[in-house]
Amino acid sequence: DTEVTQTPKHLVMGMTNKKSLKCEQHMGHRAMYWYKQKAKKPPELMFVYSYEKLSINESVPSRFSPECPNSSLLNLHLHALQPEDSALYLCASSQVMGKNNEQFFGPGTRLTVL
């Protein structure tokens, strides 16, 4: 299985809602990533988990809260988002967090904040 899955595919939420994005991989990868991509822009790194521990937080606002419950799962908890947070959220994984590792991407969750 060489796939990264993400759910849901689409999410619409209000600014007071709490929701979660889910990412799953069964390739035995020990590094997992969240990216945010605005329309017609490149993906921007948000968080990196290595062996289920948060290794990189690219100064992301606290209304985004990542969680890695086990080596196959990565969640992104959302609370009190702003309309400018509307974007495509991409999850990726790689064998380990280190040099020269290909990242496998999921199809993304398209988030709209009203």
Add this chain to the structure above:
Amino acid sequence: SQQGEEDPQALSIQEGENATMNCSYKTSINNLQWYRQNSGRGLVHLILIRSNEREKHSGRLRVTLDTSKKSSSLLITASRAADTASYFCATGYNFNKFYFGSGTKLNVKP
């Protein structure tokens, strides 16, 4: 910013022609990767070239890397309509941190 810059921003060619995209970056890298993205979906990894490599091939793809000029190019030969997508370079630094370039939108007309 450590993000790469790509040019052209958009490229329109006929099926069967070759397409060349360029990526420039600012600081020393461990590797450079190219990804394809179809219409706002997930990214598909195309090819990785390490900093000590100069050229790499994969099927119809040819990637070159010139670390002295801090630039890379992606050549797609004999393009097909199915190659229509956005192409991003991603520069890899320590600890597998990636920065994506601005992207080239390729349109291959049948």
